[in-house]
Amino acid sequence: xxxxxxxxxxxxxxxxxxxxxxxxxxxxxxxxxxxxxxxxxxxxxxxxxxxxxxxxxxxxxxxxxxxxxxxxxxxxxxxxxxxxxxxxxxxxxxxxxxxxxxxxxxxxxxxxxxxx
Amino acid sequence: xxxxxxxxxxxxxxxxxxxxxxxxxxxxxxxxxxxxxxxxxxxxxxxxxxxxxxxxxxxxxxxxxxxxxxxxxxxxxxxxxxxxxxxxxxxxxxxxxxxxxxxxxxxxxxxx
Numbered sequence: 001x002x003x004x005x006x007x008x009x010x011x012x013x014x015x016x017x018x019x020x021x022x023x024x025x026x027x028x029x030x031x032x033x034x035x036x037x038x039x040x041x042x043x044x045x046x047x048x049x050x051x052x053x054x055x056x057x058x059x060x061x062x063x064x065x066x067x068x069x070x071x072x073x074x075x076x077x078x079x080x081x082x083x084x085x086x087x088x089x090x091x092x093x094x095x096x097x098x099x100x101x102x103x104x105x106x107x108x109x110x111x112x113x114x115x116x
Numbered sequence: 117x118x119x120x121x122x123x124x125x126x127x128x129x130x131x132x133x134x135x136x137x138x139x140x141x142x143x144x145x146x147x148x149x150x151x152x153x154x155x156x157x158x159x160x161x162x163x164x165x166x167x168x169x170x171x172x173x174x175x176x177x178x179x180x181x182x183x184x185x186x187x188x189x190x191x192x193x194x195x196x197x198x199x200x201x202x203x204x205x206x207x208x209x210x211x212x213x214x215x216x217x218x219x220x221x222x223x224x225x226x227x228x
Contacts (some may be wrong), residue, residue, distance in 0.1 A: 102214030
């Protein structure tokens with residue numbers, strides 16, 4: 001496996017279900033990101049893990065819970081979602097510099113989530 | 117707070133034409149600016165990254181410029197091909213951080 005992988009690629013869940021999205025990067029990067037892409041809206045940054053520490057939580061509802069057990073893996077745990085949470089969820093990774101800033105972000109193929 | 121705008125939202129051109137996609141950003145204190153390509157239902161592919169100290173970057177038929185003082189970047193595509201059809205996204209960093217703020221994208225269609 002190379003680059004950034006995401007599983008599953010497609011997910012359909014009811015509002016009472018609990019599911020998890022998985023992301024793995026094989027690039028040796030030290031930062032990982034979750035983004036949400038909804039129709040007709042810009043890509044929205046949800047969470048950032050920099051050196052495994054969460055550095056950003058853009059007012060994301062608590063029904064989304066991230067987990068970063070190591071620098072190569074990132075999870076997004078989902079529970080009691082709403083239909084408006086249906087979207088493409090993208091994971092990315094990059095190499096962050098100690099002085100700040102980052103090189104190119106590399107994206108996974110995304111998980112298409114549908115909440116019924 | 118950084119805001120990124122892309123114009124036009126959609127563009128349709130005949131094959132072989134040279135074209136320019138525009139991106140503007142409100143906060144000039146960026147670390148870098150990146151251009152991505154997204155095919156329908158897929159993830160993003162990085163095209164070009166311009167550091168804040170640079171004026172332009174080139175890769176093949178693509179050339180991206182950066183003018184921090186005016187808060188603008190352009191992506192120039194030479195001799196467009198049907199395979200260039202995709203949505204092109206511009207993203208500027210939130211200040212000097214690693215966080216990217218994206219525009220809504222320009223959907224490009226190159227007709228054979």
